[in-house]
Amino acid sequence: MDNVLRREQGLPYHYDDPALQGNQREYQDQMMEYNRLMPSDMEKRQAMLKKIFADIGEGTSVEIPINANWGCRHVHLGKGIYINSNVTFVDDGDIYIGDYCLIGPNVVFATAGHPILPVLREHHYVYQLPIHVGRNVWIGSGVQIMPGVKIGDNSVIGAGSVVTGDIPANVVACGVPCKVLREIGEKDRKFYYKDRELDVWE
DSSP, X not given: OXXXXXHHTTOOEETTOGGGTTTHHHHHHHHHHHHTSOTTOHHHHHHHHHHHSSEEOTTOEEOSOEEETTTTTTEEEOSSOEEOTTEEEETTSOEEEOTTOEEOTTOXXXXXXXXXXXXXXXXXXXXXXXXXXXXXXXXOTXXXXXXXXXXXXXXXXXXXXXXXXOBOSSEEEETTTTEXXXXXXXXXXXXXXXXEEOSOOO
């Protein structure tokens, strides 16, 4: 089995196989071009976003800088998403982010990893597993999302968490490693932050 097929199947593969390199540097150049645009140049920014991402929905906004192994070529964004500054996509594999998600600054989405066995790392083995983030998820600042993770719709991931396993829908989760703290429910209809009461509901 060649490295291209091994990569597609989520098996360890040699990352330095020329058959896998493709246009990676060109994609990174396009990402860097986006990072050099002025924040006020919204027309050019929107045009570049459509060029560098695999998919991007209407009304999605991405602050600069962004960082990505493949220049965001394997990142699929829905509509109405906001991504804050300095987000990193280790996009050796596909990353899917659903509609209306909020992504805080300094978040890392890492689809790639290295085997624990030292001899495999020495021989340049890596693996990639896709990441799926559901609809209307809020990911706090500094969160690290590891290969193969799935996060369900509407959930909140607390700042600084390291997400090593799947998180279900409609929960608040946090920690290292990230674990479910509680379900989203009636309390959240009354309070928006600690003991601060809501005065809006839609």
